[in-house]
Amino acid sequence: xxxxxxxxxxxxxxxxxxxxxxxxxxxxxxxxxxxxxxxxxxxxxxxxxxxxxxxxxxxxxxxxxxxxxxxxxxxxxxxxxxxxxxxxxxxxxxxxxxxxxxxxxxxxxxxxxxxxxxxxxxxxxxxxxxxxxxxxxxxxxxxxxxxxxxxxxxxxxxxxxxxxxxxxxxxxxxxxxxxxxxxxxxxxxxxxxxxxxxxxxxxxxxxxxxxxxxxxxxxxxxxxxxxxxxxxxxxxxxxxxxxxxxxxxxxxxxxxxxxxxxxxxxxxxxxxxxxxxxxxxxxxxxxxxxxxxxxxxxxxxxxxxxxxxxxxxxxx
Numbered sequence: 001x002x003x004x005x006x007x008x009x010x011x012x013x014x015x016x017x018x019x020x021x022x023x024x025x026x027x028x029x030x031x032x033x034x035x036x037x038x039x040x041x042x043x044x045x046x047x048x049x050x051x052x053x054x055x056x057x058x059x060x061x062x063x064x065x066x067x068x069x070x071x072x073x074x075x076x077x078x079x080x081x082x083x084x085x086x087x088x089x090x091x092x093x094x095x096x097x098x099x100x101x102x103x104x105x106x107x108x109x110x111x112x113x114x115x116x117x118x119x120x121x122x123x124x125x126x127x128x129x130x131x132x133x134x135x136x137x138x139x140x141x142x143x144x145x146x147x148x149x150x151x152x153x154x155x156x157x158x159x160x161x162x163x164x165x166x167x168x169x170x171x172x173x174x175x176x177x178x179x180x181x182x183x184x185x186x187x188x189x190x191x192x193x194x195x196x197x198x199x200x201x202x203x204x205x206x207x208x209x210x211x212x213x214x215x216x217x218x219x220x221x222x223x224x225x226x227x228x229x230x231x232x233x234x235x236x237x238x239x240x241x242x243x244x245x246x247x248x249x250x251x252x253x254x255x256x257x258x259x260x261x262x263x264x265x266x267x268x269x270x271x272x273x274x275x276x277x278x279x280x281x282x283x284x285x286x287x288x289x290x291x292x293x294x295x296x297x298x299x300x301x302x303x304x305x306x307x308x309x310x311x312x313x314x315x316x
Contacts (some may be wrong), residue, residue, distance in 0.1 A: 040159055046214065049147045050144045060087065060167050063140070069123065132219070151200075185198060186201075245259065245261065
């Protein structure tokens with residue numbers, strides 16, 4: 001109880017000591033001509049648009065893999081050569097009989113070729129010659145192209161449209177910025193942490209060499225954009241009864257007045273001024289700071305002890 005009384009007493013002393021009148025000052029802004037964007041910002045993942053696993057049509061053994069991970073291949077190109085289980089057994093037996101026997105079986109029993117069905121890039125090549133495979137094993141994985149799969153909250157998905165531009169940056173390479181275009185918005189949502197998320201495919205204008213499937217990215221989808229417009233900081237515009245106003249300096253430097261303005265696009269920091277201001281006007285933003293009353297400040301128990309001693313000396 002005693003502690004509570006001390007705390008309450010301290011609060012009122014503090015309040016009394018700092019119960020001053022506001023000193024009004026102003027920050028000054030000039031409207032700027034610039035570009036303003038309305039964005040939907042979200043996270044994303046680099047993924048293949050179409051991921052194609054190349055599997056052997058026969059059980060057997062890998063003889064040769066003719067491409068490397070990261071290579072671009074053409075449709076119809078031979079990617080690997082496989083010996084079926086029977087062919088591999090015959091060749092192994094032929095090694096005991098000499099070179100002529102091996103050459104014979106190589107002529108009469110052909111290898112199975114794995115052929116690329118698309119133009120694309122090899123994104124997985126984890127097997128090596130000599131390994132045995134079954135028809136369920138993926139010898140290689142191809143991607144037609146890498147895209148950015150963004151996760152957009154259902155509260156923002158209504159603003160996203162195919163064809164909108166987007167800015168892409170990778171967590172691993174934040175200095176690399178890539179432009180892209182919204183290509184497809186999925187029709188079915190995914191529930192993530194009790195929030196409905198819609199996947200959005202964004203196709204980059206170019207795919208840097210550092211792009212890898214599975215990388216995390218950040219995406220800014222440009223919902224609206226205007227160039228060469230008058231902008232002000234959000235703090236400079238006040239809204240009353242659905243109307244927007246700014247505090248404008250008059251011809252006399254000491255005169256100010258509230259003037260109505262019409263606003264347009266907004267971003268996190270600025271707002272577009274459609275009408276009511278020109279770039280030559282001066283807009284003021286009011287600051288309020290509180291000054292300590294001299295009498296209260298002098299007697300405040302929070303003031304340094306030396307200050308109170310000097311005043312007592314003058315009284316004597």
